[in-house]
Amino acid sequence: MSDDGNFTDEVTSSQGPSELSxxxxGLLTFAAVVTGIIMLVGxxxxxxxxxxxxxxxxxxNVAAAFIISLCIADFLFCAIVLPFAISGFWTRTWSHGGALCKLVPFLRYGNVGVSLLSIALITLNRYIMIAHHSWYGRVYRKxxxxxxxxxxxxxxxxxxIPTLVEVWGKFDxxxxxxxxxxxxxxFGHSAKTALFVIAFIVPALLIFICYARIFWVVHRSEQRMREHQRSQHNNPRTLNNSTADKRSTIKDNRETKARRNEWxxxxxxxxxFLSFLVCYLPITIAKVADNHVHYPVFHVTGYLLLYASACVNPIIYVIMNAQYRAAYAAALCCPLARLSGLTSGAYPSSPIACQQAVRKSERTSAFASYIKP
Incomplete structure (x- = not known):
């Protein structure tokens, strides 16, 4: 290998046409354009x-620390990996030299691993918060x-690293x-299978087990809550307006609101996590079930879903969490906040007024979510 250009020419000419050929x-041009849009959104x-x-x-909060780690990994994926994916769709080969041929897949697999481990850590955080609340303060210190x-x-x-130094497979x-x-x-050794098991299967199983336990704990808690309310309704002694009863009711309401927020x-x-599976499973199935590429659209769709995993999480935050919408409004501090229904009327231009409006919208959103049936 005398230089980067010779490396690419030798590889492509000796191995024949690639899968993308x-x-x-038209399909590859469409994939390149969509990947560019995904990159910008991400x-x-x-x-x-x-x-x-x-x-x-x-x-x-604690979950936000892991979400920031997840966002940084996805940002690096969009900034470093996706430009080369666009180039691959556009040129149908690799034309960036030997050094980047090692670095880019190293970063791609690393960012995917960080993303899934971050999701696993967030899920574990939710599990300990809901199922073992007494441990929470001891486990989640700074x-x-x-x-x-x-x-x-x-x-x-x-x-x-073993793959990077060509001890266990190699990046090529x-x-x-x-x-x-x-x-x-x-020697014919490759780390792909081991990496798939260690970095994908094991965290996915951990996430699945944690959510199974979370659903069970929440179900049991709701059952106990309904039984408690039923017993209070049926017992005439609980119908008086004593101070103890009022305090008990206020405590139950606070616990219910806190549990709703955590849930x-x-x-x-x-x-x-489900979006992660939806984004990663299609390309995995395509590689196994159609390794000779009889259905090109299936493969391109799998690639695009894989890349979309790096930009879908902020969309989920906006759709599912009013507090995150308010945080985005505070970060942008512009009239775009009105589009999400956080405020009405003219949006304030000063940072202090912006923060006050956001806090007001948070209280309004929280109250509205609590009074929903």
Whole structure:
């Protein structure tokens, strides 16, 4: 390999046409345009989410720390990986040299690992909050949170170092994919299967187990709540207006509101995980069930869904959480906030007035969500 250009020419000419050469030019042009749109939306949405979470104390909690880590990983995916994906769709080959052929897949797999581990950490946080609330203060101290986030990044990239140094597979041009990926080394070894099991199957199983337990705990809690309310209604002694009864009712209402808020966040995290599965499973199924590319549209759709995973999370935050919408409004501090129904009338231009309007909209949204049946 004398230089980067010779490396690309030698690889593409010796291995024959890539998988992308089997697709129609119009389909690949469409995929390149859509990938460009996904990249722009992902860059803006994830950057805005990070700024909003850092700027708005209302949503700056433990889960927000892991969401910021997730957004940074998705932002890097959009900024570093997707431009090369657009180039691959457009040119139907790899034309960026040997060094980037190693670096880009290293970053791609690393960011995917960080994303899934961040979702797993958020789910674990929701599980401990709901099912083992007494542990929460001991587990989620500042240094523990920092260690969890650092671990997710170091583990995701660290487990690829053997492949990077070509001890267990290697990062190289894959002629079947038409891009750079993990390929077998000179001994025929590849880390793809192990990485899939360790970085995808294990976190996915952890998330599934946590949500199974969360649903069970919430179901049992709702049952006990209904039984308690039924017993109070049927027992004549509980119909008086004593101070103890009022305090008990106020406490029950507060616990119900707090549990509803935690459950609302938990459902949002579940939506994030399900969107991750929807985005990653199609391309996996396509590679296994149609490895000879008889259905090109299926493969291109799988690629686009894979790339869309980097921009879909901010959309979920906006749709499912009024506090996040208010945080976005505080970050933007512009009339766009009116589009989400957070305020009415002219939106204030000064930062202080903007923050006051956002806090007012938060209270209004929270009250409206609590009085829903």
């Amino acid at each position: 089997k697709f129609s030019p 860059l803006f949405g994830n950057l805005l989410t990070v700024v909003a979470l850092l700027k708005c104390p209302k949503v700056r 240094h523990n949170i920092a260690l969890m986030i650092v671990f997710s990044w170091m583990f995701s990239y660290g487990m690829q 041009y894959d002629p079947e994919l038409g891009t750079c990926s993990i390929v077998p080394d000179e 609302r966040i938990t459902k949002m995290v579940l939506a994030i």
